[in-house]
Amino acid sequence: MPRIVRLTTAAPKARRVTTCAHRYELPADLEAPRLLRTWITARLAGWHLHGPSDDLLLIATELASNAVRHGGTPARITLALRCPGTGQRVVRLEVEDSGPGFDPRSRRHPVRVESRTGRGLLLVDTLSSAWGVRPTDTGQLVWAELPT
Template sequence: MTGASAVYRLTVTATAPDPRERMACIAPARSVVRTVSIGWGVTGSTLDDLVTVAGELLANAALHTGPTRLPARLLLEPDGHRVRFEVDDQAGALPRLVTGPGDGQAVTGRGLLMVDALADRWGTTPTDSGKTVWASLALPVPLDPAAVAATAHRGAVRADWTAAARMGADPIRTPTCGPALATRSRGALRFSPAVPGR
């Protein structure tokens, strides 16, 4: 999406061959999305819905794309009325909603149903290397884009520290999801606040 007033970029490096290990990367990323969103002023059920949607989109990409890096973005739309989360992946297959009754035994396959229920809009945009899957949520009280942009850096730093603390305290330590601040050179998770106008 172009024209966003505030953007927070993160890359989840989910390169483990085992899908369960790739899924371990999602919780720290959700924590980052929560921290940045709070810093922007997103609250209440919208905050909870946004974090759930972001986690589901990341989980789908990590599960179905295979070992890869997943660039993602949290964006405040220019009018301040909507927040959007996007994940890029290299898979050509489009996500699809599972419809009809399940067999009661499946442990996956319902994430997009949650995204569809919680987001006001969601979809895919083709890219040269695959696709972007995105979801957008309306904010009950519009945010001031200038105020969010002015505080975006402080929120980004707080999110980086939150993610590092979360991963450092996590008993499941995988080579692909080590502490971000201690292993930036190995690319466990990369965080970068976007500066408006760049």
């Protein structure tokens, strides 16, 4: 069952950052990324956001598909809306799985034209304002951010 988490933290110089986050447990099933797209669309509508939806859905599908295909385990999805004191809101997507992980620097090689795979992280890099990977105690977390 998705969970709603609301966090408020004090930032330097009395700026406040408000974050509203939703979590989703993604099963280790190749059909699961399709269900994730429906879930994300509903969360964005709840926040009255429509601008980042197409790019965010493509990024979410790619990261969730990678987690299921390469990690082979269920994944925890976190979708957060950050509202820093600057007024610009940012949507952050996190996909955490228990798979073996990867080094994103190793994915920087050119993709062969005839290849059917290997372009996903290039899409994530192109469509997001920032993205990254960090190890966790049980696997890895891949995240991407988009301004609203």
